[in-house]
Amino acid sequence: MSHILVTGGAGFIGANFVLSWLAQAGADSVVNVDKLTYAGNLKTLASLDGDARHIFSRSDICDRAALDSLLKQYRPRAVLHFAAESHVDRSIHGPADFIETNIVGTFTLLEAVRAYYADLGDAEKAAFRFLHVSTDEVFGSLGPTDPQFTETTAYAPNSPYSASKAASDHLVRAYHHTYGLPVLTTNCSNNYGPYHFPEKLIPLMITNALNGKPLPVYGDGLNVRDWLYVGDHCSAIREVLARGVPGETYNVGGWNEKTNLDVVHTLCDLLDELQPKAAGSYRDQIAFVKDRPGHDRRYAIDAGKLERELGWKPAETFETGLRKTVQWYLSHQSWVEDVISGDYRNWVAKQYAA
Numbered sequence: 001m002s003h004i005l006v007t008g009g010a011g012f013i014g015a016n017f018v019l020s021w022l023a024q025a026g027a028d029s030v031v032n033v034d035k036l037t038y039a040g041n042l043k044t045l046a047s048l049d050g051d052a053r054h055i056f057s058r059s060d061i062c063d064r065a066a067l068d069s070l071l072k073q074y075r076p077r078a079v080l081h082f083a084a085e086s087h088v089d090r091s092i093h094g095p096a097d098f099i100e101t102n103i104v105g106t107f108t109l110l111e112a113v114r115a116y117y118a119d120l121g122d123a124e125k126a127a128f129r130f131l132h133v134s135t136d137e138v139f140g141s142l143g144p145t146d147p148q149f150t151e152t153t154a155y156a157p158n159s160p161y162s163a164s165k166a167a168s169d170h171l172v173r174a175y176h177h178t179y180g181l182p183v184l185t186t187n188c189s190n191n192y193g194p195y196h197f198p199e200k201l202i203p204l205m206i207t208n209a210l211n212g213k214p215l216p217v218y219g220d221g222l223n224v225r226d227w228l229y230v231g232d233h234c235s236a237i238r239e240v241l242a243r244g245v246p247g248e249t250y251n252v253g254g255w256n257e258k259t260n261l262d263v264v265h266t267l268c269d270l271l272d273e274l275q276p277k278a279a280g281s282y283r284d285q286i287a288f289v290k291d292r293p294g295h296d297r298r299y300a301i302d303a304g305k306l307e308r309e310l311g312w313k314p315a316e317t318f319e320t321g322l323r324k325t326v327q328w329y330l331s332h333q334s335w336v337e338d339v340i341s342g343d344y345r346n347w348v349a350k351q352y353a354a
C-alpha cells in the first residue's frame, strides 16, 4: 500500500487536505503526524474514524526519533509539511513556539527526510517529493499600488510568524540545493473555509456575530488580504505535488484582494440574509480596536505561474466561497462550541483585554 505523510493534518488546512485527499478514488493512505496543539482538532477528522487509510500519530515534528520510526514503518512516497504555529497575533505575544515548531521542527523533519531519502532505491528516489506549505507573508507588506508578489519577490518578513516561516522556506531551499532533496514549496495567501479555528479573522467574526459579541476590526480596517477558499488551496497542493518541478516555488492565491472591513461587511450581510437578528444588522456589532503591532498593510499574490505551468485555477470566487463558509459555520455550531475550549477562552481574554 502506498502512503503519503502529512504533518499538521489535524489543523485547518492540513485536515481539509487529508479529507479531500482521501475522497479521491485510489488515493494513497495518509500518515497524519500532528502534535495536537490548541489548533489541532481530531473532531475535524471524525468522518475518517475506522478508515484504515488514515493513520494518525500524535507526534511532534521536533521529535527526530518519532519521525524516523514513522518514515521507516510507512515508507511514504511524499511528505507534505503543513505543521506550524500559524497565528500572527500569538507570535507577537510569544514567539518562542514559532521558532521551535516552524524553524527547529522543519529542520528536524528535513534531517529525518534527508536520511530516509538517502536510503531509497533509484525509482523511489525519482518519485519522492517533499512539499513545504508556506505563506505569502514571507514577502512582507505591499503599498497600495505595488505589483502583486511573484515567486521572485524578495523575502521581507515582518512578524515573528512570517520570519519563522521565511526561515523554514530557506532551509527547505537549502536542502534541495545542497543535498538534492526533491522539494516543492507553495506560498499561499490567506485561506478561509470549514474547520477554521475561530481566532482568525473570518471564523472569529462569524462566531462573535452569532454570539452577539463585538466584531473587533484592527486599526482602520483597511489592511488588504488576498483570500483563497481552503478547498482551492488543497487542489493547488495536489497539483504541485503531482506535476511541480523539484526546487521550484509556486505562489497560490485567489485573485481576491479585500480590505478587512469589506470582508467583515460581506460576512455581516450574509448573516443578515441567512440568520437575521431579531432587530438591526450584524454590522451594528462592528468595533474598531487597537491595531496589531507591525500590522502588514497589504498582501497580494500573482498566481500566474501556477496557472501557466500547471493549469491550476481556483474554483471558488470570494462570493461563492464565503457563502459556503458561512453556511458551514451555521450548520456546524457544535464543532465551534467544542473548539472554544478553556484554552481558547484564555487566549481571547488576553488578546482582547484592552
Ligand code: NAD
Residues within 6 Å of the ligand: 007, 008, 009, 010, 011, 012, 013, 014, 033, 034, 035, 036, 037, 038, 039, 040, 041, 059, 060, 061, 062, 081, 082, 083, 084, 085, 086, 087, 101, 105, 133, 134, 135, 136, 165, 187, 188, 189, 190, 191, 192, 197
Ligand atoms: P493551524 O494552526 O490551523 O494548524 C497547524 C497544525 O499543526 C495543528 O493541527 C497543530 O496541532 C499542528 N502542529 C503545531 N505544532 C506542531 C508540532 N511541533 N508538531 C506536529 N504538529 C504540530 O494552521 P493552518 O492554518 O492549517 O496552516 C497550515 C500551514 O499552512 C502552516 O504551515 C501555515 O504557515 C500555512 N499557511 C496558512 C495559511 C492560512 O491562511 N491559514 C495561509 C498560507 C499558508
Ligand code: TYD
Residues within 6 Å of the ligand: 087, 088, 089, 190, 199, 200, 201, 202, 204, 216, 217, 218, 219, 223, 224, 225, 260, 292
Ligand atoms: P488573520 O486571520 O489573523 O490572518 P493574517 O494576520 O495571517 O493575515 O488576520 C487577517 C486580517 O484581519 C489581518 O489584517 C488582521 C485582521 N484582524 C482583525 O482586524 N481583527 C481580528 O480580530 C483578527 C483576528 C484579525
